[in-house]
Every structure is written in structure tokens, then in C-alpha cells.
Amino acid sequence: MNGNLILGGGGMIxxxxxxxxxxxxxxxxxxLTLFDRHFPPNGVEARQVTGDVSDPETARQLAAERPDVxxxxxxxxxxxxxxxxxxxxxxxxxxxxxxxxxLKAEHEVSGGTYRPRLVFTSSIAVFGGxxxxxxxxxxxxxxxxxxxxxxxxxxxxxxxxSRKGFIDGLSLRLPTICVRPGKxxxxxxxxxxxxxxxxxxxxxxxxxxxxSVRHWHAxxxxxxxxxxxxxxxxxxxxxxxRALNLPGFSxxxxxxxxxxxxxxxxxxxxxxxxxxxxxxxxIVDGWPRDFAPERAIALGFEAEKDFDEIIAVYIEDDLTx
Amino acid sequence: MNGNLILGGGGMIxxxxxxxxxxxxxxxxxxLTLFDRHFPPNGVEARQVTGDVSDPETARQLAAERPDVxxxxxxxxxxxxxxxxxxxxxxxxxxxxxxxxxLKAEHEVSGGTYRPRLVFTSSIAVFGGxxxxxxxxxxxxxxxxxxxxxxxxxxxxxxxxSRKGFIDGLSLRLPTICVRPGKxxxxxxxxxxxxxxxxxxxxxxxxxxxxSVRHWHAxxxxxxxxxxxxxxxxxxxxxxxRALNLPGFSxxxxxxxxxxxxxxxxxxxxxxxxxxxxxxxxIVDGWPRDFAPERAIALGFEAEKDFDEIIAVYIEDDLTx
Numbered sequence: 105m106n107g108n109l110i111l112g113g114g115g116m117i118x119x120x121x122x123x124x125x126x127x128x129x130x131x132x133x134x135x136l137t138l139f140d141r142h143f144p145p146n147g148v149e150a151r152q153v154t155g156d157v158s159d160p161e162t163a164r165q166l167a168a169e170r171p172d173v174x175x176x177x178x179x180x181x182x183x184x185x186x187x188x189x190x191x192x193x194x195x196x197x198x199x200x201x202x203x204x205x206x207l208k209a210e211h212e213v214s215g216g217t218y219r220p221r222l223v224f225t226s227s228i229a230v231f232g233g234x235x236x237x238x239x240x241x242x243x244x245x246x247x248x249x250x251x252x253x254x255x256x257x258x259x260x261x262x263x264x265x266s267r268k269g270f271i272d273g274l275s276l277r278l279p280t281i282c283v284r285p286g287k288x289x290x291x292x293x294x295x296x297x298x299x300x301x302x303x304x305x306x307x308x309x310x311x312x313x314x315x316s317v318r319h320w321h322a323x324x325x326x327x328x329x330x331x332x333x334x335x336x337x338x339x340x341x342x343x344x345x346r347a348l349n350l351p352g353f354s355x356x357x358x359x360x361x362x363x364x365x366x367x368x369x370x371x372x373x374x375x376x377x378x379x380x381x382x383x384x385x386x387i388v389d390g391w392p393r394d395f396a397p398e399r400a401i402a403l404g405f406e407a408e409k410d411f412d413e414i415i416a417v418y419i420e421d422d423l424t425x
Numbered sequence: 426m427n428g429n430l431i432l433g434g435g436g437m438i439x440x441x442x443x444x445x446x447x448x449x450x451x452x453x454x455x456x457l458t459l460f461d462r463h464f465p466p467n468g469v470e471a472r473q474v475t476g477d478v479s480d481p482e483t484a485r486q487l488a489a490e491r492p493d494v495x496x497x498x499x500x501x502x503x504x505x506x507x508x509x510x511x512x513x514x515x516x517x518x519x520x521x522x523x524x525x526x527x528l529k530a531e532h533e534v535s536g537g538t539y540r541p542r543l544v545f546t547s548s549i550a551v552f553g554g555x556x557x558x559x560x561x562x563x564x565x566x567x568x569x570x571x572x573x574x575x576x577x578x579x580x581x582x583x584x585x586x587s588r589k590g591f592i593d594g595l596s597l598r599l600p601t602i603c604v605r606p607g608k609x610x611x612x613x614x615x616x617x618x619x620x621x622x623x624x625x626x627x628x629x630x631x632x633x634x635x636x637s638v639r640h641w642h643a644x645x646x647x648x649x650x651x652x653x654x655x656x657x658x659x660x661x662x663x664x665x666x667r668a669l670n671l672p673g674f675s676x677x678x679x680x681x682x683x684x685x686x687x688x689x690x691x692x693x694x695x696x697x698x699x700x701x702x703x704x705x706x707x708i709v710d711g712w713p714r715d716f717a718p719e720r721a722i723a724l725g726f727e728a729e730k731d732f733d734e735i736i737a738v739y740i741e742d743d744l745t746x
Contacts (some may be wrong), residue, residue, distance in 0.1 A: 189589060232665065244563045246584075246666050253585040257578045263567075264574040268510060344553065345567050 106134075106170045108335075111157055111203075112177030113138025113150070116284055117225070120328040121175060122148045130332055131173070139166065140178065158199040160206070167206035170214070173221045173335045174207075176200065181291040182229060182251035186387070189250060196254035200224070204261055208270040222262060222273035223334045226347060228320055230256040230277060231392045238396040241349055248390040259347040266339075266346055274334045274342065279322040279352030279395075279407070282414060285422035292387040296321065299357070300364055300415060303372035304423055312381035315358040318393040322352040322407040323417040330405055341403060351407040353414065354394035363411040367419070427455075427491045429656075432478055432524075433498030434459025434471075437605055438546070441649040442496060443469045451653055452494070460487065461499065479520040481527070488527035491535070494542045494656045495528075497521065502612040503550060503572035507708070510571060517575035521545070525582055529591040543583060543594035544655045547668060549641055551577040551598060552713045559717040562670055569711040580668040587660070587667055595655045595663065600643040600673030600716075600728070603735060606743035613708040617642065620678070621685055621736060624693035625744055633702035636679040639714040643673040643728040644738040651726055662724060672728040674735065675715035684732040688740070 108131050112118045122138055125131065126149060136150040143152050155162045157178045166174075178199065179185075185192030210218050229252035230245040247253045255275075262273040283304075284297040295312055296319060302309035322330075330350055342348070355363075365373050397405075408414045429452050433439045443459055446452065447470060457471040464473050476483045478499045487495075499520065500506075506513030531539050550573035551566040568574045576596075583594040604625075605618040616633055617640060623630035643651075651671055663669070676684075686694050718726075729735045 242565045244565050245581075246668075247581070248588070248665060250585050250589070253581045257581045260566075260568070260574045260578045260581075264571050267569070268571070344569060347567075 106172055107137060108134055108173040108175075109137045109139060109166060109169070109171035110175045110177065111139050111166075112179065113152070114140030114143040115177060116286060117281065117324060117327050117331075118175070118177050119144075119146055119148060120324050121177070121331050122150055124328040124332060126150070128332070130335070134172065137169070137171070158195045158202070160202040163199070163202040163206040164209070167203065167210045170210055170218050171220055173223065175331055175335070176203065176222060176224045179225070180251070181289055182249055182387070183290040183292045183294075185251040185254065186249055186292075192250045192254060196251065197257050200258040200261060204265045204271065208265060211270045216269070219269060219272055221335055222266075222271045223331055224258060224262050224273060224275045225331070226255045226259050226275040226277045227252065228277050228279060228349070228392050228395075230259065230347075233390055233392075235392055238394045239349065239392050240396050241399045249387065263344070263346040267344065272339050273346055274337065274339060275347040276330055276334055277347060277349050278327055278330065279320045279350060281324055281327050282321040283418035283422070284324065285418070292384050293319075295384070296357075296360070299376050300360065300418065303364060303375040304368055304415075304419065307375065309376050311357065311376050311378045312384040313357065313388055314380075314385075315361060315378075316356055317388060318354060318356045319388075320352045320354050320392060320395055321411065321414055322350065323414045325417045325421055326407040333405055337403060342399075345399070348400045348403070348405070349395050349397040350400045350405050351397050352395065353408050353410060355411050360411055363415055366412060367415045427493055428458060429455055429494040429496075430458045430460060430487060430490070430492035431496045431498065432460050432487075433500065434473070435461030435464040436498060437607060438602065438645060438648050438652075439496075439498050440465075440467060440469060441645050442498070442652050443471055445649040445653060447471065449653070451656070455493065458490070458492070479516045479523070481523040484520070484523040484527040485530070488524065488531045491531055491539050492541055494544065496652055496656070497524065497543060497545045500546070501572070502610055503570055503708070504611040504613045504615075506572040506575065507570055507613075513571045513575060517572065518578050521579040521582060525586045525592065529586060532591045537590070540590060540593055542656055543587075543592045544652055545579060545583050545594060545596045546652070547576045547580050547596040547598045548573065549598050549600060549670070549713050549716075551580065551668075554711055554713075556713055559715045560670065560713050561717050562720045570708065584665070584667040588665065593660050594667055595658065595660060596668040597651050597655055598668060598670050599648055599651065600641045600671060602645055602648050603642040604739035604743070605645065606739070613705050614640075616705070617678075617681070620697050621681060621739065624685060624696040625689055625740065628696065630697050632678065632697050632699045633705040634678065634709050635701075635706075636682060636699075637677055638709060639675060639677045640709075641673045641675050641713060641716055642732065642735055643671065644735045646738045646742055647728040654726055658724060663720075666720075669721045669724070669726070670716050670718040671721045671726050672718050673716065674729050674731060676732050681732055684736055687733060688736045
């Protein structure tokens with residue numbers, strides 16, 4: 105009972121996760137620590153520690169507290185990892201390497217009794233085309249971005265350190281999280297949220313790709329649910345395959361826009377301006393579109409069943425009236 | 426025209442590769458350098474340098490010579506990587522990380538003109554069960570050994586550093602190489618060669634698994650051929666999927682033994698003693714058995730068509746009369 109840790113606890117999903125853990129009293133009596141480079145103003149009642157997750161000494165300090173559950177969400181987003189190669193590999197892969205080795209050292213010092221649950225947010229960016237119509241649970245990981253390669257390399261480490269019993273880890277290949285509240289970020293996927301969020305806030309949104317682009321979505325609420333579910337899952341059930349394709353909803357941008365029309369009318373749709381961006385089109389073109397995530401569904405992971413529900417979650421959880 | 430480099434040039438395949446490059450005058454007028462921790466006595470007419478490939482400074486020195494083609498064969502074998510976790514990750518993954526970063530630095534110093542071909546020996550150990558009857562080119566990499574995880578992580582790096590144009594790399598998922606000349610090594614797969622090699626040399630051999638075990642083989646000669654073929658391949662043809670399942674021949678241990686009987690008679694077969702080893706059985710049980718390596722075959726990679734041919738290659742290339 106050493107408490108729990110969210111790396112990347114200052115980010116959007118980290119904050120959602122922290123609030124969910126507290127609201128559901130998921131770890132009764134245990135201290136929750138959020139770690140990040142910086143935190144937005146927030147009313148989350150948890151210890152908030154700032155630092156650099158890619159620093160090996162920081163990893164050792166975090167591991168020395170022997171958290172029972174570690175949620176590792178800290179990352180350089182896809183667009184930035186593509187633009188700054190060294191930074192992406194350093195934060196998205198080497199930080200995991202340092203953390204796993206620090207946890208292994210604690211495991212050994214403890215005489216093998218310390219073996220934390222590690223829940224790592226991987227991504228569907230571990231996949232690269234050409235794709236089948238639906239990506240099954242045995243499809244190869246051939247990423248076409250640095251972000252995807254870094255996430256895939258971390259998955260391999262999480263699985264091997266787990267197989268050896270140093271940790272008990274799971275890698276969750278999150279769908280694109282949509283509708284993200286707040287401002288656009290540097291992720292190439294940012295527009296998938298922007299074209300819904302901005303019009304719902306009476307702002308103009310830019311659509312940089314064709315509306316025939318199909319993609320794979322789940323809400324921030326579903327993401328937080330994936331993470332808490334993974335924290336409590338019996339990992340024997342995954343039979344050594346510790347990287348999971350998670351459920352989501354597949355639709356085209358045109359279908360997203362139709363759902364927006366149903367939720368907020370033509371006035372909202374008229375706020376979307378089509379402004380093609382070759383760079384973003386190129387990145388998104390290499391992304392997966394649809395999945396058959398049978399293993400994760402059998403393991404009890406749940407997401408929204410249509411895009412109307414995804415919009416409803418945003419309106420309920422994040423839209424300020 | 427800066428010459429070429431074989432990392433792991435003192436090993437069995439490294440030596441075969443060096444002899445093939447020299448015999449075929451594959452890189453006319455270019456100096457060949459072999460690098461390894463140590464070298465067996467050998468008559469290979471190439472520069473032979475000893476050192477530790479996992480040392481970042483060594484990686485920088487090797488990269489500073491700007492070899493045109495780098496064959497990266499240096500590795501801790503599967504059994505040892507399983508027994509010594511830290512050493513395995515250090516040599517099998519971190520050495521690649523240091524090398525790639527050193528090559529990237531040279532690429533940048535050169536103003537982008539230096540972009541070496543890197544041919545990396547990965548392994549079918551990147552796959553873990555359960556398997557389909559034949560593993561296709563789009564089957565997931567879910568290794569069940571540290572060795573396999575390390576090789577798979579390197580593949581991701583080789584591909585991403587190549588995608589960015591810092592190097593031009595290929596990862597070759599070698600079948601189990603059989604019949605290995607010389608002594609048994611610490612690889613769990615060592616017996617696949619031992620049960621053929623020892624009897625052909627009038628020595629007793631230990632078979633630690635059931636003769637119903639099916640596995641995927643190619644000869645050392647085929648391995649050297651894969652490597653030289655990869656060094657000269659037009660990498661545009663792989664369309665960004667730079668890790669290749671190579672051709673081989675699938676057979677059971679019983680079928681290996683039948684081929685031995687055809688080559689050397691019952692007297693040879695009688696030298697095989699069945700002595701089950703639970704550890705080796707456990708490791709081998711998680712290994713792939715058969716492949717449909719369509720991409721590599723289309724790209725012109727070639728291996729033996731039956732096990733008789735594999736034995737014949739050993740007799741021709743390595744058996745001392």
C-alpha cells in the first residue's frame with residue numbers, strides 16, 4: 105500500500121484519470137501522485153510533482169517510492185516526435201527504459217516482493233499501412249512514424265520486463281481520443297477533435313484532410329475507463345501478449361460532421377473550414393482506420409458505440425455552458 | 426568508397442560472410458573490416474579489430490570511418506540473453522541504439538551525404554506463439570524471449586532511422602542456422618545443428634526435445650547469401666517494411682534425422698542420444714515452426730529446398746574429411 109503514480113498526470117487524459125480514481129475511490133486509503141513537467145491550474149486533490157520523466161535519476165526517485173500502480177502516460181505527441189527526432193526517442197522510449205530499469209532495481213532490492221502494475225498508454229500509431237479492412241489482434245506492428253516506433257519499442261520492453269516478473273505491465277493501444285477538451289495540441293490527429301469542439305464552442309475549425317478519411321475514436325472518458333480497467337485486470341488472462349488493441353468507433357470525417365449536425369445543427373457545421381494540409385494528410389494517410397479488437401472486448405474494455413455518443417460525452421463532461 | 430564493416434565478424438556467420446565477400450569480390454577495391462570481442466584463428470584477409478560493440482565511444486569510432494555497408498551480426502545468443510537479462514538488453518538493444526545515433530551524427534556532419542546501408546541480423550525469435558500453421562508476412566511480433574524482444578526493438582529503430590534517411594537499413598529475420606560448424610554454443614537452438622554435426626564427426630549428440638518438434642532452418646551458406654543479397658538490394662522495393670521474414674525449410678527433428686540417415690547411414694543416427702531438457706523444451710516450444718515468406722522470396726532471397734541439401738552444404742563447406 106504505497107500509493108499510486110500517474111506519469112503525465114498534468115495532461116488531459118492524466119487529469120481525467122486522476123479525477124476518475126478519486127471520484128470512484130478506486131484505491132481506498134492510498135495516496136495518488138501526479139507527475140509531469142508542469143500542471144495546468146486544477147482542483148485535483150492529489151500530490152503533484154514536477155520534473156523530467158526522461159531523467160534517469162528522476163526515474164530512480166519515482167521507483168524508490170514503490171508505487172503499487174504506475175500509469176505511464178507521459179509522451180511527446182506524434183507531430184512533435186516527427187519534428188524533433190531526438191526528443192521523441194528520448195522521452196517516448198528512453199524514459200521507459202530508465203523507468204523499467206529503476207523498477208527492476210527496486211524489485212531486486214525488495215527480494216522480489218515489489219512488482220508494480222504498469223499501465224502504459226501505447227497507440228494505434230504502432231500500425232502502418234497497407235492495412236486490412238479491419239485490423240485484427242494478430243496484425244503486425246509496422247509503424248510509419250517515430251511516435252509509433254517509440255511506442256512499439258516500449259511495448260516490447262514492458263512485455264519482457266513483465267515476463268521476467270520485474271513488473272506486471274500492460275500496454276494499451278489507445279484509439280485517437282476524441283473529443284479532446286481545451287486547445288488544439290501538436291498531435292497530427294488534433295483536428296479530429298477540433299472539428300467538433302470548436303463549432304460546439306461557436307468557433308471556427310480547420311479541417312486539413314478530406315472528409316472521406318476514416319479513423320478510430322474513443323472519448324476521453326473511455327480512455328480513463330480503459331486505464332482504470334487495466335489497473336485492476338487479471339494479467340494472466342492476456343497470456344503473455346501484453347499489448348492490446350482497444351475498442352473504439354470507426355467512422356469517416358463526413359460521419360463525424362453528420363453527428364455534429366445532429367447534435368448542434370447546420371450552424372455548427374458551417375463553422376468547419378476545409379483547408380487541406382499536405383503534411384497532415386501524409387501522416388494521417390498512414391494511420392489505421394478500423395479494428396476488430398476481440399481480445400480487449402473479451403477482457404472487458406469498453407468504448408462508445410457511435411460518434412453521437414462520443415459527442416454527448418464531450419458535451420456532458422467538458423462543454424462549459 | 427570508405428570500405429565495409431562486419432560487426433560480429435569473429436562469429437561463425439561473420440566469418441562465412443567475410444569469406445564470401447572476399448571470394449566473390451563483392452566490393453571491389455574497398456577495405457573490409459571485421460569487428461568483434463575476439464577472433465578465432467582465421468585466414469580471412471581483412472582488417473580485424475577487437476572491442477566492445479556496446480560501448481558508445483566505440484560506436485562513434487566505428488561510425489567515424491563512415492563504412493558504406495555495415496553488417497550488424499553482433500549479439501548475445503538467446504540462451505545467454507535469457508540467463509543474463511541486463512547483458513542481453515545492453516548488447517542486443519542498446520548497442521544498436523548507440524550505433525544508430527553515431528551513424529546519424531555522421532550523416533548530419535556530412536551534410537546528409539553519408540547514409541550507410543545497414544544489414545541487421547534479426548531472428549524468427551521476434552515471433553511468439555500461438556502461431557498459425559504458416560507465419561505470414563503480416564503476423565505480429567510478440568516475442569516470448571528477451572532475445573526476441575531485443576531483436577524486435579532493434580528492427581523498429583532500424584526502420585525509423587531509415588525512414589528519416591539517416592541510414593538505409595534492412596532487418597533480416599534469419600531462420601535457425603543449421604548445420605553450424607564447430608562447437609555447440611549457448612543458443613537454445615544449438616542442438617538442431619548438434620544432432621547432425623556430431624554424428625557426421627563420429628561423436629555422440631544430445632537431443633534435448635521430442636523428435637516431433639518442427640522448426641525452420643537455413644544453412645550458414647544461405648545466411649551469408651541473405652546478407653550479401655540484402656547489402657545490394659534496392660530498398661525502395663520493401664516499401665517501408667524493412668524487417669523481412671526470410672526463406673528457409675521447415676521440418677521436424679525426425680525428418681532431420683531421416684535426412685542424416687540418408688546422408689550417413691544408421692551408424693550416424695545411432696550416435697543421437699535422447700536426453701529431455703525441460704528448460705530447452707520450454708524455450709523451443711515458444712518458437713515458430715513454419716513460414717510463408719512471400720515478400721523475401723519475391724525480393725530474391727534464396728535458401729535450401731530440403732534438409733538433405735542443408736546437410737550437403739555442411740559436408741561440402743565445413744566437414745573436415
